[in-house]
Amino acid sequence: MRGNPFVPHDTPDQSHVDELLARLQADFLGELGERIDKLEDLTMAFEKDGATRADFDALYRGVHSLKGTAGTFGFPIISAACHAYEDYLNAGKQTGPSHLSNCLHYIDLLRATAEKIRQGRNEFADIEASIRRLGERHFAKPYSAMLVEPSKLTAGLCIQALAGLPIRIVQVNDGLRALGRLLSEPFDLLITSQEIKTLNGAALIAAIRLANRPGQAIKAILLTSQPGRIDTPIPPDRIIRKDLHVGQNLTKAAADVLGLTT
Secondary structure, three states: OOOOOOOOOOOOOHHHHHHHHHHHHHHHHHHHHHHHHHHHHHHHHHHOOOOOHHHHHHHHHHHHHHHHHHHHOOOHHHHHHHHHHHHHHHOOOOOOOOHHHHHHHHHHHHHHHHHHHHOOOOOOHHHHHHHHHHHHHHHOOOEEEEEEOOOHHHHHHHHHHHOOOOEEEEEEOEHHHHHHHHHHOOOOEEEEEOOOEOOOHHHHHHHHHHHOOOOOOOEEEEEEOOHHHOOOOOOOOEEEEOOOOHHHHHHHHHHHHHOOOO
16 A cells, blocks of 8 residues: 655654754754854954954854854754844944943853853853843843834834833834744833734734743733724733824833833
């Protein structure tokens, strides 16, 4: 009797897939120290008077590549540390005597993360706390918020509205990408549109609340043009209508849920 013609005969079973992934992870970890050394070399270029835009671009590409590879091979905490470094580089703080020192803090963070993984440890609360402290120190804002909003106009209004609050904004426009960062990085507040790609706002809020990550009782604000038609099995802390007053209402809601005075 012939096998099912719709199932390829050479489809690998799960044990082979797991074995392949384990080899890829081992190769990645074997090269990790060298990749971090390379990032440190690129970072040290900023100490030189002749550092160029090309030096910055090479460093940014290196951090971005490590972030993506770490995520692919199942090391989200390394991706989180790289995200933090990217955020700092994107903030345009590439001048001043403290820049090199600030950059080296992220290199140290990557080394500490790699060492914990090599030791077989899988609890990274101290690394997440270090990411938070670096954000507070380098951005002088003690709170961090993720904004998930595909509309450039609405996103701009939200960022402008929150500029007066002590909140650092990280912007993402895709629901699954947002969830990945929320699961691996410490955030105090999620501000998300209902209408986003791959995972709508209500589902994103439900997913991060159900994940129940220790030490992350994240607050959530949902933005929508149709507040009366939202099915929210796990409701956000606030629902705000997208209208002419969205900026003003968002400022008040963010301050309220974080316990800030305005």
